[in-house]
Amino acid sequence: MRLDSWCICHLYKNLHLCVTCKAMWLCLVALVGLYFFLRWYRERQVVSHLQDKFVFITGCDSGFGNLLARQLDLRGLRVLAACLTEEGAQQLRGQTSDRLETVILDVTKTESISAAAQWVKERVGDRGLWGLVNNAGVSVPTAPNEWLTKHDFMKILDVNLLGLLEVTLSLLSLVRKARGRVVNVSSIMGRLSVLGGGYCISKYGVEAFSDSLRRELSYFGVKVAVIEPGYFSTNISSPEKISRATQEAWDQASPEVKEIYGEKFLASFKKSIEKLESLCCNNLYLVTDCMEHALTARHPRTRYSPGWDAKLFYLPMSYMPTVLVDAIISWSSLKPLKAL
Secondary structure: OHHHHHHHHHHHHHHHHHHHHHHHHHHHHHHHHHHHHHHHHHHOOEOOOHHHOEEEEOOOOOHHHHHHHHHHHHHOOEEEEEEOOHHHHHHHHOOOOOOOEEEEOOOOOHHHHHHHHHHHHHHHHHHOOOEEEEOOOOOOOOOOHHHOOHHHHHHHHHHHHHHHHHHHHHHHHHHHHHOOEEEEEOOHHHOOOOOOOHHHHHHHHHHHHHHHHHHHHHHHOOEEEEEOOOOEOOHHHOHHHHHHHHHHHHHHOOHHHHHHHOHHHHHHHHHHHHOHHHHOEOOOHHHHHHHHHHHHEOOOOOEEOOOHHHHHHHHHHHOOOHHHHHHHHHHHOOOOOOOO
8 A cells, every 4th residue: 555655656746747847848948939039029120211321332343232232222221332343333323223322432542432431421411321331352362371472461451351440430420420330241251260361360350340349339329230141152252263363372382382282282272162153152132131131120130140051050160169170170171282
């Protein structure tokens, strides 16, 4: 009789524990679901009077900048698009409404930036500049660091980082006046450095500048967002352009470096560049939709990482222990001829 009572009591406790565990899991699932629902609802709220807001975008000749300019024009915003060439500006104007205006801008030249800033100031007037999108960027030359010179690094840094800094500083007072937004285009390579040359360095710099700027401007109601795309099919990821720049870097390398790496390494490196196109996503809207959200949502995110490669591979890797990341990259990388 006592044994039966003990069994019944033990069974009752187990059932009670099982029910309690299930209840805890259901509560957890409900809380997670509630969190994502509230975030979804919060991020769907849009700022008012978009048709009265000016947005200045750099690098609008092609790629993300060109598509974003057309996308925001369709939303009714007053787009001020900066292009490097008159040909790019003329083509963009032919694809958009009369609201969109263009200006020629070379972000590596101070006089060009000053002229563009004055041009923007004349157009926005007392309303200020609602959005600044620093999109202009280059990716070449990209090659093993030993193949490159200081000038090779500066070619990229002048556009991707120093140009971005100067454009931002020249327009910051107008953005503050509108209590607007700064959207800086970085890259997933700003979270994980896997390439030699100035590209990753420049994007790490964009990340650092954006973080400090976000904290400083929060006191004035200005929001700063960073876009960190994975691999997308744009002019910046053109295999032909990257391959040509790689060959030029190899040609200028010292005889010692060429002996260490070997001609086979160069050939294999260029083949891997040719495969890059198949890895790139063609849906550029994944990126420009993030940019648009950062500009038009009442509660934009601090960071956006468009692309499944960014979300499922590069971002998780950026949080892994360094020794593990080094092992993964080393395993998948090409080996120089005289590697140990």
